[in-house]
Amino acid sequence: MEINPTVTFKHDRTVMFGKRPKVLIVGGGLGGLTLGILLHKASIPFEIYERVIEVKPFGAAMYFNCTTANFFKQCGIYEEFVALGKPISAMHICNEDRELEFSIDFEGHDEMYGADGYMFSRPQVYDLLLRQVPPKRIHFGKKVLTMEQGGNGVLVRFSDGTEAEGDILVGADGAYSAVRQGLYEKLKKANKLPASDALPLPFSTVCLVAQTNPLTLEEFPDIALEKSRLINFIGTNKMYSWSTTTTAQNTICWDCTLFLDEETSKDNDSFRCSEWGAEAAMSMCEDIKDFPVISGGDKIVTVQDLIDRTPKELISKVMLEEKVFKTWYNCRTVLIGDGVGGSNAMHDAIVLANRINGLPFHPVAEEIEAAFKAYKKERIDWVGRASDNSRAFVTMVGQSTSSRITRYILKHTPSWAMRRLERRQFTHRPQAAFLPAVEDKGSVKTAPQPSLTIKTPVEAQQPTLTQAV
Template sequence: MEINPAVTFQHDRSVMYAKRPKVLIVGAGLAGLTLGMLLHKAGIPFEIYERATEVKPLGSAMYFNASTAPLFTQCGIYEEFLAIAKPVFTMKFCNEDREVEYMMHFREHRELFGAEGYIVSRPMLYDVFRKQIPKECIHLGKKVLTMDQGGNGVLIRFSDGTEAEGDILVGADGAYSATRQNLYAKMQKERRLPAGDCLPLPFSTIYLVGQTRPLTAEEFPDVEIPDCQFRTSVGTNKPYAWKTFTTAQKTVCYMAMQFLDDESSKDNDAFRNSEWGPEAAAAMCEQVKDFPVVSGGEKKLTIGDLINWTSKDFISKVMLEEKVFDTWYDCRTVLIGDACHKFNPSGGVGGSNAMHDAIVLANLINGLPFHPIAEEIENAFKAYKRERFEWVKKAFGNSAMFRTMAGPSLPAKLVRYVAKHVPAWAMRRAELRILSYRPSVAFLPPYEDKGTHKPVFQPSLSARAPVETEAESKASAEASPKSSSEEESTAKAV
């Protein structure tokens, strides 16, 4: 198939068979899997292409609040999610003496928003999502080289010499998205790319992340507590902070964060990539091994103990970039998740926002007419960005604040002081603003939100599939003659 950008179709849908657009998804991460799961439930053809030959969802734990409860419930996986997750009722901020300096409380989230927040092991969550997608729809070892798009479709070429064609291309391939790079290169050549999108991804931190084997109560007493023991420790006179989380599987997930200055940024620039992998982790393990952690017992443990309880395959070092791109789509290509907005993980909102992107985009793709032309597809993408962009910017700001809170700088100390003394009503107000956005899937059974603080209006929830639109039009047409006949009978009777 050759893509000619100049080709457009003025087709007559009345003489065509009903055909939904075929969606090509690049990236089998959380964003790509969520979108694939939703398209599968909508009956929309799709394929997922992943560059890795084996999907290894490395890393630590992920946090999901009430804003993703509608998705899990509507897709019928909420109970499965709860079975592998642990509720989070408090977040404790500690010093190097293992003392709790202050706490943030989330116990009222179920009453306010209909669900608690949960910590879940990243690899286990991926398994839940992958089971929702037919195996034949996920293709591994597919590294994207080039892409073309135009009025008659999209075409992507892979490094193994194969090609794939479809109607819509979704870049869900992470911070260093090949889809975005191809798209931006063409737009920049045509002088259509904003200057800010041409700049490299900025970064200020690197992370060591890992997850231990299941631990006993003797080794780490906190693993027996029903709710997640979520602790953030801030280094004294050192550019480090670290977090620990207990999971439902009695493992301990941990993240050690190094704040970079100009010199350390240069030293670590060689590790800049979008892959969660164990490479280069050994040196950082040595740097952080003596940092104290709280276990709930009298024995004084360190991150080194957690590292010793962790398989090397479950430890990785990553560079954490932070940026919200301005360009999210063009023609038949659209970006979701880290490909268009990369958050620092300190805020714990990267995964949920990737899911929110997938929900809104799936709603709008499902609302496209049969045989959509490029203009109709791009209009759907425009509506997707319009709904998501402001919420993404708010989430980005919150993530940056949580990252700053754990830092060694004077502004960080001021933020921690304010957080420690902020009135409860002010904290509640911030939570109400953030968690008022709880998007639902338009084409699945409605979600019954039991929170006292109802979700805000969601534009994409009104999107309807073409079959639904046709059925509504037919029902309306059938009802009209009946109404006229009834009016005539009434007039005659009078």
């Protein structure tokens, strides 16, 4: 297919057979899979292209709550989803002497927001979502080389020599999105890219994420607790924080964050564009092996005990980078999941699916871009809040003066004030407009969702033979 940017169409939809736009999704992570699931349920044609040949089971812990519960309920997999997780009632902040400094309470979320929060290991959530996508719709080993778009469609070329054609291109491929880089390169040449979007991604931390094998009660008594035990440790006179989380599978998801200064930033810059993998993690394991952890028993346990019980392929060193970009779309290309967490990418996917589903049959580029504009308008404030929350958490567990002040404030903040802060995040409980609505029983009402009012287009009546002639 030849993409001609100057081609435009003036459709007479009364004499054309109904055609939904075909969506090409680059990136098979949580956001890409969520969008694929929703498009499948909306009977909108789509294909997912993932660069890796096989998705590795990275051991990161993930927190999901009321903000994604409606999606799982609408898809009919909420019970299965909850069974994979472990409910959580608090996050505990401890010092290096294994002493509790303070806790952040999560109790009462079901009554207030309609669903409790749960802790998961990332592979459990990923596998559940993957099972909802028809296998023929997801293609692995597809690394994007080039992309073109214009009035008559999009064309993506992959490193294996294959091509894909469609009407919409979605970049859901992470912090170093090939779709975003390709789009931004073209916009920059045309002097249409904001200067801030051309800057490199900022990073100030390096993180080790891992998951142990299933443990016994003798090894880690806390795994027997009904609710997940999430403990964050703050280092003393060291630029680290680390955490442990118990899972429903009797494993421990653990991580360690190194807060970078000017010198350590240079040392770690080589990992900026590298893939997650165990090879880069071993030296960091050596640095943190003596850090204390809490098992719930009398035995003194350190990170080394977790390392010994963790398969090497489940230990990964990653760069934590975050930035809210100004440019989200252009013509037929749109981006989701701008680097502020898995839940945020899923929220993007829900709203974008509503906007795509609301497009008329045979949409032209201008109609598609207008839908993308509305998608960004609906999501931008929530993404900003998610980014603020993420930065606040990093500050809270950090080693700076601001970190110490933040912890002091949180320690002395009354529970009613913490509830008010929660509402900024937990009133956002999006749903798909084209699936049966979930009754939101939370006493704290959900925030307005503009895309929830969008209707599925009605196909124009097909012409009779006489009309066609």
